[in-house]
Amino acid sequence: MPQPLSGVRVVDLTRILSGPFCTALLGDMGADVIKIEPPSEGDPVRSAGAGRDGMSWYFAAFNRNKRSVALDLRSEVGRETLAGLLAKADVLVENFRPGVLDAMGFGAARLEAINPRLITASINGYGSSGPYVARPAFDFVIQAMSGFMSTNGTADGEPLRSGPPITDLVAGLYCAFGIVNALHARNSTGRGQRVEAAMMDGIISLFAYLASDHLVTGSVPARAGNHHPITAPYGLFTTADGELAVAPSTEAILRRFLRTLDLEAVLSDPRFASNALRMRHHRDLDALINARMSSEPRQIWLERLNAAGVPCGFVQDIGEALSDPQVLHREMVLDVEHPGHGTVRMLGFPVKLSETPCRIRHPAPDHGAHTGEVLAEWRSDK
Known part of the structure; x- marks a missing residue:
């Protein structure tokens, strides 16, 4: 069954959460996502969280519909292989700190020379410009710096972070949204472009009436606990x-x-x-x-x-x-068979398309499982 992104090739240099979430969304929509991992340890999330039969369920959920290629990007051979993959790709996604991709030899000018149709997507903490560009970032810190944490908790309590790592997830979601828009624009222009999603920008964009009221009045919203800041009773x-x-x-x-x-x-x-x-x-x-x-x-x-x-x-x-009957009816919990690792339960697809639905084409890959397969395809495409 064709899907919206069938035929789109994505080279995925991301790790941990924000980037893998972005590329998992693209894979769910049909993109061929090639996950590049270091030959030794792979993505650190492979060993994070609870799992069974040698498979982290955290990793499995965020890396479904991907193929894994083990590639040493510190070596000249590895970088040249990456350049060859990018020449045939539609999208490159990375979540390094700003400047790392350039230091690897893949700055904007070289990427343009390799493939002028390539869409380069970056996820980072504060963006690639501005006074905080060199700062390391983490979800907890961005929740604090953005003002988001100050709005959570009771009036007489301390600021609280959200349970899920929301700034990572929002950045990944916005990046996927930006990539789809860039692919659509390329149909008209014939050229790729740069997509950037910063964790700080993303979470600030969700402030809704909290930001509107502040921008009108200059007042800072107080923590309201489970009460609504502008409506009562609630x-x-x-x-x-x-x-x-x-x-x-x-x-x-x-x-x-x-x-x-x-x-x-x-x-x-x-x-x-x-x-x-x-x-x-x-x-x-x-x-x-x-x-x-x-x-x-x-x-x-x-x-x-x-x-x-x-x-x-x-x-x-x-x-x-x-286990709520509504959640189960909407297939928001999936059982996915992983050869060698048994059945893995994970969250389902929040977007339902009637004619070209999301689906699991293959489970999260073992480390480097598709290296030979992908490189053989690349050579045959030359």
Whole structure:
């Protein structure tokens, strides 16, 4: 079955997370991703996290739909082999610190000479220009530097990072998006171009109303915990047997929420007559809501509120979420057979295409498993 990126050749020099996530997305869409790894140890994630039968499931999830080539890029032979692969490639993806690719002998001018149609994509911490260009970067540091961490946590608590390494993942996602756009542009121009996705840029782009309000007023958003910074009531509410997340984000939904609780009359209270007033007095309103909701179990409220069109749900841990019937129905957990390593469970495809869907064409490769195969193909293409 053809896929959107069938026939696109990607040379993947990335490692750890942000870059492998980007190239896994391209591979899921049909690209032929050639993962270049050092001959000795390979990608460090091969030995990271939990696994079975000699396979890291972390590595397996982020390196599916790729072929592995062991290549020593410190040697002249290795670099010349890479140059030959790039001459026949559509995309090069790397997540070195800025300047490393140039130091390897693959600066912009040489890449242009090797293949003017090549799209060169870079993922880095702060970008390839600016005062922080030489700084090393890591997800935790970028979460702190970007302001993202300052928005997470309770008002009287310390700033908190997100659980997943979100700045890595966002940068990888944006890079894949940029590559697809560059491939489309090449159809018109006939030429490649440079794509760059910085972790700092990516996470800042997600600030939404937090950034808008600051740019309008100059005020810095305070940490609000599970309360919403610009809407009340909103958050976790206490039922007879646990908490329920409720998001009545508009006036209409708010009225349905309070009507279901037999509390709609509280809107006549001067403290709660507008959203601005409810924000100021949200603790008082939350206390009324909690007193009412604590009289019934959360399943009852879940059914009533969903029936009324009020967004709500349980706080599930990862195990509960990955066994949730909706998640399983959407095939967001996959069982992938890895020859020699048994069945590996991993996350599925978040984008569903009706005619050219994502699919697993082959599992994550053993280190260097496709070196001979890929180099034979390259020689036959000469």
